[in-house]
Amino acid sequence: MSPTKNDPAIEKFDIQFSFREKLNSVAEGFRHNYCYQCGACVADCPANNYDEHFNPRLIMLKAILGFEEELLGADSEIWNCTNCYTCSERCPQDVRPIDVIIALKNLSVLQGNAPPIVGNIYNSVLQTGTTTKSSSLVDRRRKELGLSPLGSYPIDEIQKILKVD
Amino acid sequence: MKYIPFFGCMMTTKYPQFEAAVRKSVSHVGMELVDVEGFTCCPDPIYFQARDKIEWYTIAARNISLAEDLGHDIITTCSGCTATLSEVNLVLKEDESLRKEVNDRLKEIGREFKGSINVRHAITVLRDDIGVDKVAQSVKYPLNDLKVAVHYGCHLLKPSRVMRVDDPDRPQILDALIKATGAVPVHHDLTLLCCGKACMDDSIPDRMVMDILDTIQEKGVECMGLICPTCFDSFDVKQLILERKYNKSYSIPIIYYFQLLGLAQGYKPQEVGLHLHKIKPDPILKGLELVA
Incomplete structure (x- = not known):
């Protein structure tokens, strides 16, 4: 599922570059900056294979663009990560999407939104x-x-x- | 050779039969276990790490430092403990500034992470230090071609940068060790699928686990063999839940690797705690003439 102009999630947000600084401040969060959106993390992601709403490439994109509320809110898809580390195996950029997702979870905890x-x-x-x-x-x-x-x-x-x- | 076992939370309380199976079976292949007082939760690689990564590093580093005092490697027997202790041990060895941050906290209790030992899953030690041949030599009652669906789980193999155990896409280690017991490891399309336990939305792991159980049922295996108590949770207790919730019929016994090894070495099923499983393995035990 690639973001298109018709995707309401994309349309309603202003880009917040300041979120990158916040994510950079937690352990391993800086790795999201390495992502060039190739999508190698998606095909073998078991959570994605069982629920298309969970998409590690889109989570990285939302981090880059600063979709803070969507990523850190109480219903965020980040909590459906299986923690299997397959994305880390596939990523050619050493983003280690799982580690970025854990950094996002750390931020979500600070906002009181963790399960x-x-x-x-x-x-x-x-x-x-x-x-x-x-x-x-x-x-x-x-x-x-x-x-x-x-x-x-x-x-x-x-x-x-x-x-x- | 001496090793420091780290059994963690689940294996000491919820599934002590796994701890018993490890202690009993490894004594026959020349592994000496040196117990250390004062270990806590590893801590949990999913939720504790999600709460605060620096604190996750710190608690794990405290555990590792206790083993460093004795100078032997830690062996883990739960994939969760393996994930936490292996990653923290490697990251703190590599990252000097993080090591300083963690050690500043450990100073409060007079401890220090030095980076002087390794953390390895017990089956890695069986393959690399003991040797598959020696494991096979400890077998007195080979498990007569018992067909075992192999389930690797995620955290023995990945991230491979940290684990360095086997090819995460074509692993052989558990296959070789199952063969050493006289059983036959069976692969299938979903051998490497995650059990999904960490997902918040139940429907994801429900469907993952049912797909795996459906697949191995079609393969005609007699049981599943695995090395992780969290995966065991997903396939044993949960098998009953799924049978009720989705009107399924499986009855596939789930067996921890060291229980298989213990049986093959001559321990009675009760001695390795097979009677404590929700899915009773009686049919295969009868086949192996291990039950009266």
Whole structure:
């Protein structure tokens, strides 16, 4: 799906070059500048193959043109990336579209628009050191399988190196 | 040879049978596991990385630094942990200014990332340090031509710039190790398709997983073999959900590679936790005369 004059998404936005600076400021975000829109990232993108609305080339184009609201808003397509890294394999320009998409996600988080699971996983690591919960059932299964009990997690160290609000 | 295992969150709590299978099976091929206290979540390569990449680097660097104290390589057994720890280890070795930024944070707790060890998925160690031949020699009860659909998942192989394990478009590593157990690795059109677990819109992974299950069902395989607990989630528990939601009938057992290896080395199905799977592998165990 290439953007055309008839694409309403293209028509309604003014180009915001300042968005490039913002994207450049987060880790790996600068890579979007290398994109020359060849589309090599699209054909083998599984998310694109299963949902044409997810298109890594168009996400790069929207980043270049500064479609900030569309990319960072609550319903942004960036959250349908499979994180499979195939786009990184195909890209001849070292854009690593997946890494740009992760940079966009970091910006979306700053605007409070990320899906709840992002905050949930983060808080779980911050508060417990892990993303999964232990339980008496887990303890019993581990014992049955001949595994030693789980130790404690150094939560104090985690909280010291993360920005605690 | 000594290695530091990093089992992560899912394999220690949700799927401890995989941890048990790794610990049991690798002891037969000369791998000595040296456990380290104090590891946390790797952290999660999808959502934690999406929250704040610098903090993702920092937590991972703390984990790696614990292993650096002992001087042995980390082996990972979950593709998510592999993705996080391999990438962070490589990027911090290469990027001096990022390493300084991360180490300034680690200084708060008296730790430092030095860049002195490697992070490798356990099957990479089997191929490169142990050798497929030696793995085959540890097999006492070959899995008599059991037809196993190979599922590589994404993060063992990609990004290849970081992973450096195999050709991401024509991988051989898991095939060779499945063959070593006496089973037959079966490829199909969707062997390399992602399980889609990271997508927010459920309909995408639903259709991906059903396409893969439909394809391997047509191939007449007896089970699927894989190396990632997240992929396992997508094919085992989710298989039941998909059967109900879309009126499908699959019953394809999903088996973690080290469970296959453990069985072939003579462990009972219960000892590698096959009874804990949602899709019971009883038909293939009967075929292998492993069930009474």
